[in-house]
Amino acid sequence: MPTIEIILRKGENVEKALRRLKKRLDRESVLQDAKMKKCYEKPSEKKRRKAKIAKFTNYLRSRRDKE
DSSP states (O other): OOOOOOOOOTTOOHHHHHHHHHHHHHHTTHHHHHHHHSSOOOHHHHHHHHHHHHHHHHHHHHHHHHO
């Protein structure tokens, strides 16, 4: 797993650096992966979750195409 580094800029406070770190973790979906691997997910649940995500993305695509 690649490490994520946030280097403090000159004169930057810690809160701002933490905000940048959180945004980067969110963009790379590190926290979501950790939550998903925290406990076992049955294959049927995984299939259901992926179908739900696909249905939602198709809905968004169809809305965008209509406009």
